[in-house]
Amino acid sequence: MSLTRIHNLSISLDGFATGEPQSAEAPFGHAGQRLHQWMFGTRFWDASGTAGVDDAFAERHSQGIGAEIMGAHKFGPPGWQDDREWKGWWGPNPPFHTPTFVLTHHPRPSIEMEGGTTFHFLNAAPAEALDTAREAANGLDVRIGGGPSVVRDFLAAGLVDHMHLVQVPIVLGRGVRIWDGLEALEDAYDVEAVSSPSGVTHLTFTRRVAP
Amino acid sequence: MSLTRIHNLSISLDGFATGEPQSAEAPFGHAGQRLHQWMFGTRFWDASGTAGVDDAFAERHSQGIGAEIMGAHKFGPPGWQDDREWKGWWGPNPPFHTPTFVLTHHPRPSIEMEGGTTFHFLNAAPAEALDTAREAANGLDVRIGGGPSVVRDFLAAGLVDHMHLVQVPIVLGRGVRIWDGLEALEDAYDVEAVSSPSGVTHLTFTRRVAP
Numbered sequence: 001m002s003l004t005r006i007h008n009l010s011i012s013l014d015g016f017a018t019g020e021p022q023s024a025e026a027p028f029g030h031a032g033q034r035l036h037q038w039m040f041g042t043r044f045w046d047a048s049g050t051a052g053v054d055d056a057f058a059e060r061h062s063q064g065i066g067a068e069i070m071g072a073h074k075f076g077p078p079g080w081q082d083d084r085e086w087k088g089w090w091g092p093n094p095p096f097h098t099p100t101f102v103l104t105h106h107p108r109p110s111i112e113m114e115g116g117t118t119f120h121f122l123n124a125a126p127a128e129a130l131d132t133a134r135e136a137a138n139g140l141d142v143r144i145g146g147g148p149s150v151v152r153d154f155l156a157a158g159l160v161d162h163m164h165l166v167q168v169p170i171v172l173g174r175g176v177r178i179w180d181g182l183e184a185l186e187d188a189y190d191v192e193a194v195s196s197p198s199g200v201t202h203l204t205f206t207r208r209v210a211p
Numbered sequence: 212m213s214l215t216r217i218h219n220l221s222i223s224l225d226g227f228a229t230g231e232p233q234s235a236e237a238p239f240g241h242a243g244q245r246l247h248q249w250m251f252g253t254r255f256w257d258a259s260g261t262a263g264v265d266d267a268f269a270e271r272h273s274q275g276i277g278a279e280i281m282g283a284h285k286f287g288p289p290g291w292q293d294d295r296e297w298k299g300w301w302g303p304n305p306p307f308h309t310p311t312f313v314l315t316h317h318p319r320p321s322i323e324m325e326g327g328t329t330f331h332f333l334n335a336a337p338a339e340a341l342d343t344a345r346e347a348a349n350g351l352d353v354r355i356g357g358g359p360s361v362v363r364d365f366l367a368a369g370l371v372d373h374m375h376l377v378q379v380p381i382v383l384g385r386g387v388r389i390w391d392g393l394e395a396l397e398d399a400y401d402v403e404a405v406s407s408p409s410g411v412t413h414l415t416f417t418r419r420v421a422p
Binding site for chain 2 (some may be wrong): 013014015167169170171172173174177179180181182183184185186191192193194195199200201203
């Protein structure tokens with residue numbers, strides 16, 4: 001069975017998954033790289049990194065994934081839709097290596113990159129986008145890649161089977177919150193928390209199956 | 212040296228320390244008792260409870276405390292100021308056992324209860340209230356007892372030395388948030404997270420001392 005998964009989505013103590021304002025120079029706004037520092041210390045990111053709990057969670061990002069869905073804000077800075085040459089933040093070989101569906105109100109022709117990533121552009125609601133990505137995933141799982149508003153939309157629509165959040169001990173104060181509109185989310189999930197020696201806390205949400 | 216401390220302040224994943232609306236029947240609104248279930252399972256609460264990490268944190272609530280400061284919303288439901296007979300939620304022997312200062316715009320005469328608790332009513336800003344409580348604490352520490360808006364006011368004023376929060380794996384969606392207006396709080400504190408087998412995560416903030 002093909003699952004819908006979220007991995008390595010980092011949030012502040014106050015629940016912001018990105019700061020503000022987003023720009024070409026600051027993809028995460030005033031948060032800078034602080035939300036992702038934990039990941040840079042892992043073997044998943046760098047061969048000289050740690051192999052502990054942070055790494056165990058981080059490396060699941062790519063395992064068994066056949067397609068990604070991301071929001072327009074993840075693909076580029078405000079205005080990228082007007083730049084016909086924009087191909088994402090990640091250079092010629094993006095770290096997705098699968099079909100990758102970018103949700104946007106301004107679709108454009110698909111872009112084939114090196115390393116197996118092809119960007120497709122979809123103007124679609126979550127359920128419809130998921131159907132399209134699921135088909136492209138060819139039996140593997142679909143990752144909802146973020147940002148926070150897209151993750152929220154998929155959670156609110158009840159489409160997520162597994163979510164891994166990483167809570168970083170900083171208070172961002174402003175940005176885009178992950179939790180808004182998700183009251184009682186725990187009713188549908190088993191929630192587990194495990195703190196890491198690095199200072200972050202990993203939260204996993206596993207969808208409950210009716211008995 | 213007398214410290215200013217916060218203990219056992221329970222919050223949801225989305226940072227709410229109480230639900231809504233508050234009433235005589237529901238002191239924590241729609242949150243009910245869900246934020247404090249972890250504590251009811253400890254030896255601190257009941258002699259048959261657990262003695263693990265939840266208990267280790269919980270029992271520090273009273274150790275070395277000489278006075279408490281609380282907000283009007285902790286002392287009673289909306290409108291208690293109009294009830295001359297209201298003496299708090301806790302019956303004749305409240306669990307404070309020290310001078311306890313209630314911040315209110317409608318001060319009234321002090322009330323001496325059983326077990327060492329005396330309620331005093333203060334119309335004062337955080338720093339002034341803390342001076343008064345510190346004097347009453349007679350060399351011991353002062354606890355900021357909540358609710359969340361009072362805790363926020365004392366944090367924002369830089370008056371808190373130690374804070375212990377307990378993050379409960381539920382999404383409340385509405386209520387009173389602990390984090391609002393506290394951007395970059397971590398600059399002044401060492402923050403530690405430890406998850407408990409009960410499912411909650413204990414967060415401790417220890418004020419950094421200039422080297």
